[in-house]
Amino acid sequence: MIDETKIMQYADGALPQEEHEEVKKAIEADPKLKELYNTFKETGDLLFKLGNEIKSQPLPQNLQEKAEILKSWKKPIKQEFGSFNFFGLFKLQYAAIAAAFCVVFVGGFFTNTYLASLDQDKHGKLMRTAKDIKVVPKELKFRSIPSEEEDLQTRIQNLYYYFDEEKFLSEISQVIDKLKVNDVFESSLKDNDGKNVKFVLAENFSSKDGNDCKKVKFNEPLRLSGIDKGTDVSLELCKINENYELSAINLTK
Amino acid sequence: MKDKLDENFIKSLRVIARGIARGKLDPDELVNGAVEYLISNKEKYMDHPNVKAVAVLKMKGLFIDEIRKTKKFTSMTDKEGRDIEIADEKQTDISDKIHLSFESEKMLSIIHNMGEKCREILDLALDDLTYKEMAEILDTPIGTIMSRLANCRKELKGLMA
Numbered sequence A: 001m002i003d004e005t006k007i008m009q010y011a012d013g014a015l016p017q018e019e020h021e022e023v024k025k026a027i028e029a030d031p032k033l034k035e036l037y038n039t040f041k042e043t044g045d046l047l048f049k050l051g052n053e054i055k056s057q058p059l060p061q062n063l064q065e066k067a068e069i070l071k072s073w074k075k076p077i078k079q080e081f082g083s084f085n086f087f088g089l090f091k092l093q094y095a096a097i098a099a100a101f102c103v104v105f106v107g108g109f110f111t112n113t114y115l116a117s118l119d120q121d122k123h124g125k126l127m128r129t130a131k132d133i134k135v136v137p138k139e140l141k142f143r144s145i146p147s148e149e150e151d152l153q154t155r156i157q158n159l160y161y162y163f164d165e166e167k168f169l170s171e172i173s174q175v176i177d178k179l180k181v182n183d184v185f186e187s188s189l190k191d192n193d194g195k196n197v198k199f200v201l202a203e204n205f206s207s208k209d210g211n212d213c214k215k216v217k218f219n220e221p222l223r224l225s226g227i228d229k230g231t232d233v234s235l236e237l238c239k240i241n242e243n244y245e246l247s248a249i250n251l252t253k
Numbered sequence B: 001m002k003d004k005l006d007e008n009f010i011k012s013l014r015v016i017a018r019g020i021a022r023g024k025l026d027p028d029e030l031v032n033g034a035v036e037y038l039i040s041n042k043e044k045y046m047d048h049p050n051v052k053a054v055a056v057l058k059m060k061g062l063f064i065d066e067i068r069k070t071k072k073f074t075s076m077t078d079k080e081g082r083d084i085e086i087a088d089e090k091q092t093d094i095s096d097k098i099h100l101s102f103e104s105e106k107m108l109s110i111i112h113n114m115g116e117k118c119r120e121i122l123d124l125a126l127d128d129l130t131y132k133e134m135a136e137i138l139d140t141p142i143g144t145i146m147s148r149l150a151n152c153r154k155e156l157k158g159l160m161a
Helices: A004-012 A017-029 A031-055 A061-073 A089-105 A152-160 A165-173 B007-021 B027-040 B051-070 B102-112 B116-126 B131-138 B142-160
Strands: A125-127 A184-190 A196-206 A212-218 A232-240 A243-252 B075-077 B083-085
Touching: A004 A017, A004 A031, A004 B142, A017 A031, A031 B007, A031 B102, A031 B116, A031 B142, A061 B007, A061 B027, A165 A184, A165 A232, A165 A243, A212 A243, B007 B027, B007 B051, B007 B102, B007 B116, B027 B051, B051 B131, B102 B116, B102 B142, B116 B131, B116 B142, B131 B142
Parallel strands: none
Antiparallel strands: A125 A243, A184 A196, A196 A212, A212 A232, A232 A243, B075 B083
C-alpha cells in the first residue's frame, strides 16, 4: 500500500529516486492514486504560482531599506562575472514569463521555432531551474523581432518553456553514474526536427557542500533566439539525498 | 536551513505574513516588525541557522499582540491551532499593498478561510519551502508536516472545485 505522502512527494519531485518506480507503477495501476497524484500536482502548481505572484511584487520603501540593512550584515558571495544566479528567481518569474512569452513572440513563431537564452558576453550565466517547464532543443528556426537588448529573463524563459526538467532528470538519473567523461547520453526529448536530444558528460566535480555533481552539456549549440548564432548549454546536476537535482544551467555564447 | 538575508528573504516573509494577517492587519507591518526585531538583535541572529523561523514566530507574536490591543478581529487561535471566537468590536479595512490577480485573490481567500493548521502549512508551502524547512519553522516532525500538508492540499482541492 502506497502512503499518500509518497504520492505527494512524487508529485512535488521530492521522492527519493529509488522509490520512483514503485510509486509510478502504483499510480498508473490505480485510478484513485492517479486522482490523488493529480490533486497534489495541481495544488502544488497553484501554490507555487500564487507564492511567486506575491514575491514578484516590489518591496515598499521601508522594507527595501531593511533589506539593505540585512544585506550589509554579510557581504554576499561574489559571483563570477557574467553569471546570473537564478536561485529562487526563475520560479518566481515563471508565471509572468509565460505571459510575456505569449506577448513578445506572437506572430513570429513558426512551428519549427526554437528559442533559448543568449548571453551578452563570453562568460557563462547561471540560473536556477524551474519545474514543469519544457525544453527546446536545437536548430529550430525562429522568426520574430528579438533585439540585442532582449532581456535575460525572457531569454531564459525561452529555454525553459521547452525544458521538461522532470523527464530529463528521470532519464539521466538512471544512467548518469555509469557515464564517463565525454560519454554521450541520448534522451527521449525531441528537438523540433524530431531528433532525440543528446547530452555529453563533461565533468565530475564536488559542490561546496561536498555533494557529487556532474556537468552535462547539450551535445550541440542551441539556437535560443532569432539572433542567436549558437549557445552552448550545460547543466549541473548534484546528488542530494541520493537523488540528482538540477542545480544550475550555464549558457555560454 | 541557513537563510540568505536579502530582498528575497523579505519577500518570502511577505508571502507567509499574508497568511498570518489574514486580511485583518497589514501584512507588511508584520514583516516590518519582524525584520526590525532581527535588526535590533543583530548579534543574536546574524549567524542563526534558521532566521526565517525566528521571523515567522515574531510575526505571529506581533499579530496576537495586535489582536489583544485592538480586538478588531473576529477570530484567533489557541495553542492547539483551534479557532477561538473573540469580540468583534470593529473591523478595519486593510488595504493590501500587494495586488494579485482575481484567481490568486480567490485562492488566497480560500486558504485563509481554512482551519489554522492548514492555513499555517499552506502559507509556508506558498513560499516554496521544502518539507524539512516547514518542519523546522513549525518545530514539528517532518512526518507530521507531510501528512498534514497532504490532507490540507486535498481539502484545498475540494474547496476550489
